[in-house]
Amino acid sequence: MSSGPILLTERELSERLNVPVRTLQAQRQRGGGFPYLKLGKSVRYHWTTVQARLSELERASTSQQPMPDDARHAQCRRCGAGIWWVRSHRGRWIPLEADGDSHAPRCRS
Numbered sequence: 659m660s661s662g663p664i665l666l667t668e669r670e671l672s673e674r675l676n677v678p679v680r681t682l683q684a685q686r687q688r689g690g691g692f693p694y695l696k697l698g699k700s701v702r703y704h705w706t707t708v709q710a711r712l713s714e715l716e717r718a719s720t721s722q723q724p725m726p727d728d729a730r731h732a733q734c735r736r737c738g739a740g741i742w743w744v745r746s747h748r749g750r751w752i753p754l755e756a757d758g759d760s761h762a763p764r765c766r767s
Contacts, residue, residue: 664705665695671703729754 671692672679685691686701692711695702730743734753743751 665702666705666708668701668703671708674705675708 666674668679668682672682682691686694692703692708695704730751732741732743733739734741742754744754745751
């Protein structure tokens with residue numbers, strides 16, 4: 659038996675996360691849910707991808723905002739730190755730390 663990636667069905671993922679299957683379906687339709695694979699008519703989720711997405715959604719307090727779904731993770735060219743790029747309301751990309759604070763002041767110091 660191979661030790662390839664763990665692919666979960668909708669039902670398996672809903673049981674692990676304790677959410678209704680319908681919630682996963684709705685998230686897929688409107689976007690912003692977990693990345694998934696479409697194999698024929700079947701939907702599968704990579705368990706490692708789901709775990710990574712869950713860790714991105716963790717917050718230390720209620721005042722800390724989660725990263726938007728279109729945020730992109732990259733390294734700062736100047737200091738090499740891992741940062742998030744988030745689109746502003748004007749459509750420009752802004753570098754942010756994982757805690758939601760601006761990266762620019764930290765990078766310049």
